[in-house]
Amino acid sequence: MRWCSASLKVDVADRAVRGQDRFLNRRTLVVTGERAEESPARARYAAFEPHRTDTRNGTRRRRLHxxxxxxxxxxxxxxxxxxxxxxxxxxxxxxxxxxxxxxxxxxxxxxxxxxxxxxxxxxxxxxxxxxxxxxxxxxxxxxxxxxxxxxxxxxxxxxxxxSDRPLQTVLTENWTLPAGAFGNGGGPL
Known part of the structure; x- marks a missing residue:
């Protein structure tokens, strides 16, 4: 799976725009370097569109963190x-x-x-x-x-x-607080 473009380029730019108040409710031009001739998928990209980090028509939502x-x-x-x-x-x-x-x-x-x-x-x-x-x-x-x-x-x-098998569902009718909840928080695992 290719991850470098999304993780090391696109996501970094998105985080920079989302994470700085100076961009909140402002018009900000985000210029990316996709060329239509590079692939059929890129050829279908809109030349100009609101960026996914655009906050002008809504409010900044409270994030999970x-x-x-x-x-x-x-x-x-x-x-x-x-x-x-x-x-x-x-x-x-x-x-x-x-x-x-x-x-x-x-x-x-x-x-x-x-x-x-x-x-x-x-x-x-x-x-x-x-x-x-x-x-x-x-x-x-x-x-x-x-x-x-x-x-x-x-x-x-x-x-x-x-297991490497996908889950059939993430929903349950018998919800139980998991054993790891409110644990020691020793860092990411």
Whole structure:
């Protein structure tokens, strides 16, 4: 999957415009470099149109990052949106599985859940002579943590966390606050 254009170019510009009050309710010209001849899809782009960050005909909406964790869980419960599987097995933050911000309990749980991938990363640390954490390697970090009980008790959810199959639905009638809610917040996972 190609990600560089969206992640490193388009999204950066969008965030710059959305994130600065000087652009709020103002006319701002955003010039991009797509050429119609580069692809049939680009040939169908409008030459001039309001940019997706345009705020002149509306108000700036309160973004999710301004919500408390309680507000996020409440809105998910209100609409019956199933908490992501990693939250259900005990993780309190989600990002890349083996993120450098993970804590000992997260890495202990990841080693228990996905021992092969964990061993591969430990091998990379040895091969590169560099650890994910500045002060210790993954094996030491994991040994200092405790596997989440919610993960141990729900192998079905662990399998779902590791699956590459798409979800059939994200809605549930039996909403339950997940084990990872209001956790330690040790950083993205």
């Amino acid at each position: 301004q919500w408390s964790e309680a507000e996020v869980w409440a809105i998910l419960e209100r609409w019956g949106v199933m908490p992501a599987y990693p939250y259900q097995v005990g993780f309190s933050r989600l990002s890349c599985a083996f993120c450098i911000f993970g804590n000992a309990d997260q890495f202990a749980t990841l080693e228990w859940m996905d021992a092969n991938r964990f061993a591969k990363l430990v091998g990379y640390e040895k091969d590169f002579g560099c650890t994910i954490k500045r002060d210790r390697g993954l094996a030491q970090l994991s040994s200092e943590g405790t596997v989440y009980e919610a993960a141990r008790s729900r192998p079905d959810l662990v399998a779902a966390c590791l």
